[in-house]
Amino acid sequence: MSHVPVPNEAELVRLAARGHADAFADLTRRYYRPVAGFLLKRVGPADLVEDLTQETFLQAYRSLTAGQVPEHFASWLFGIAHNCWGKWARRKQVLSFGAVSPEGVAAPEQQQTLEEAEEQALMQERLGRHLAELPEETRRMLEMKHHQGKTCEQIARELGRPVGTIKSQLARTYKALRGRLGGERP
């Protein structure tokens, strides 16, 4: 993956396998966003993304410290992420009563997975940059909505603005963000 400095990675993996927690923490920081992006595309809700990402890294850590040292860490790690997601999808399938159709869980090609994870990570970075360019009040509205889970009515009360203004501002912002992230319908 182009945004991940590769030269030290094999050494970090060897150190992590010998029980150096700092080395695995470094690998975690490097791959947290790509793995989360890979899962975000598949499962959606942030709580589930965090759970499955955590499960992925914990399994990787336990396997490494149990003596399993992969030749190519990134592919191996995304293989674990794919398995974690597959388990979740199969559980979902078991309990999908009626019309909810289960997602397929066939493993994608390795290269395809890495490219997709990189694309998702870049998308998240781009979103961060676009958010940083927004006016302070708009950023605050989004944080209140998506971080604190507040309703438009609550946001309006806190900011001392009419609810209609808050909704219009949010709608404009969402549409602009979708456009800038390339998500608009052609």
Added chain:
Amino acid sequence: MTPMTCDQVSEHIDLYAVGACAPGTAEAIGHHLHDCPACRELHDQATQLSDRLDWHFREQAGLDRLLSTLARESRPAHRPWLTLPAARRAFALAASVLVVLGLGVALRQPTPDSPAPGIVAWLEPAGRGGPKRGGHEMVPGVAESLALRDDAARHFPLEAEGPLSLVRLDLRLVLANPESRTLYLHPDDPRTALRLELRGPAVKKQWPGKGALTPALEPSRRVIPPGGTAELSLPWLVEGTRKAPRHLFWAEPGRYELVIRYEVPVSETPQGPGELRIFTSRPQTLVVGGR
């Protein structure tokens, strides 16, 4: 209700995706989406943006939590029973199974030669009129249905056409201790949280006033004797922490998906602080209002 055009839907789709549309508008959009694949695609994009924004605001905290968990994992544990390989395997097993949603659940107890699973948990209907626990056996970890109840105490099975408003969860979360030692729950610990992932056509979230807490977040320590159980009621769709609870509810008819996650520290001693255990239900589908 006046039907909407694609342009009108496009104008409101982002607010619809975050559950911020007026009920009438949401209903009209829902009907339009049912018949319009192009607008459904737009809705998917709006939902993806909403998910991406949710994740943006919690990504750093998630990484911090993971690094903290890894740091604990790499340290020699202070609780010998948790460091034993069998106990660790059992912990993983328990974490993968733990919560069962269902009517009449009879969760199989571990056999003497199976690994000790730690606490197991499931949910069962709390209201009168529903089937009682033990009514019929089911496979551990697989739910058959979920009880809903409206304010008139009418019960609705999982896929019934319950009314749009006033429907509430009416469940008890049961935590069972199949082990031979006493275990202590610490809901008073600030790490305790109840997470409800409710996804569907229009989900609203509101910060409730004081007193709206679900008992699962009440700050009273609970003791579970060997072989005993502790019960916590989940009367409403309330989630969050003791300091920041919030109500979730559906704002239009349709099919919703619900995942319940209870995070509570558990220890072998009354003092705690306890190891954080996470009990997660499998995704459940609910149909509200009928369509």
